[in-house]
Amino acid sequence: MNLNLVYKVKTESFVIRRVMDEMVLVPLVNNVADMTSVITLNDTAASIIEKLDGKSTLNEIFLKLLDTYNVKKELLERDMITFVADALKKGIIKLVA
């Protein structure tokens, strides 16, 4: 995955709520809530979602997360790439640049 890419959360397609160290995403299909496909995220995934603001590159986000979490560089990079690919596949985020 190219870490210079910029992604953005599709806020128009989800109702998103942070709850303590977790996050809930309720998908909206033509504005109608799809309660059968609710997504829940852990703290790390929620932090990535919050940072996908359509301005920061993946690499910038990676460096910020590396500052926040006490985690090995390789592990964080692998987890982040997996999550971003998954989020893209599930339609949670879109490529901006």
Add this chain to the structure above:
Amino acid sequence: MDFYFANIRFSIIPSANINFVSFTSKKFIKPLTPTTHAFEGEMTLMPKKLLENFQWVFTGKSFDEIKLPYEWRIHQSDDSVAIEVIFEEHLLLKRSVALVSQSQGILNIYLEPKTSAISPIAVDPMEHPLSSLLLNILAHFSGGFLVHASGVVDRDKGYLFTAVSGTGKSTMAGLWQESGATIINDDRLWLLPVNRKWYMFNTPMVWYAEEPRMAPLDKIYLLRQSPDNQIRQISGVNASMRFMSNCIQHFYNKEMTTSHLNRVLALTENTPIYDLGFKPDQEVVDLIRNG
């Protein structure tokens, strides 16, 4: 005629060609909690082009187990929502529509009788299935929501048992009744915060006329069938979402979905939730009572 559902008052007058036969809703005529939202309207024959200025936003079908097949649609205009039910095999009606304006406090019900129906037609003002769909919208306007659950009150403690159909909501309520508790309802509850405390209310049901009842909501149990009783407190968003999956939720815009999610989280973050595997006998009642 005035009905009271949780904190909502609904005053409805039948037009000349309609007779009320109030059945399942006939006892919901006294408030259990102060009214904070009021709706007034008329039950009347459906004018032509009623939904001309509405946009069709949502469609659903009746569940298989219900013997009356129908399709329902939600339509929206600038300040109103219309719930339309299209019957396949109703004795009297082709269609019924509830038109609700929250900002104006208006709730009109329109009926389109079959040509074979003899005037005046006799209907329940809260006839199923229109009332089930309407109650969902009213519960949302009230600041609460509906959930597929049974609820009981035992020694001043209110317990809610939720699950998908056939997992034991009514069985569980029955066990509590045998043990001296009062059932609020064994299938559907209207949950609402009153003075910052969550309460459960029953609603008019399809097949029977109940007295209106309310009770505090102290603990939530997510039911599953099990060879023996297992009880485990769970928390976090997964617990909240397991509960939410049993809510009745036909939300047709982002604002509604957001406030519904906020309410579910407000309740579930402050109410203990348990995963409960149970076998249907008295032991499970004792387990919860002593827990």
